[in-house]
């Protein structure tokens with residue numbers, strides 16, 4: 001969940017940062033999120049369009065530098 005006024009920019013640099021975390025996340029792999037738009041950077045682009053989101057308790061977002069820098073909370077941006 002983002003607070004009003006706090007946004008993560010959708011750019012190549014941030015996507016590369018995201019891939020370090022979402023890319024190795026069990027939720028990302030279990031749901032093949034790389035196959036469905038927006039493919040990553042969910043905190044900026046919104047949730048995955050995967051038709052079947054398998055729930056998982058694991059989210060690596062809290063370890064991500066963009067999460068900290070942008071004062072994000074909770075995580076699980078791929079499914080919220």
Ligand code: SF4
Nearest residue numbers: 018021042043061064
């Ligand atoms: S906070 Fe999560 S969704 Fe956003 S860039 Fe980091 S790992 Fe990706």
Ligand code: SF4
Nearest residue numbers: 022025059060077078
């Ligand atoms: S948003 Fe969180 S739960 Fe979803 S793929 Fe990225 S790290 Fe995993």
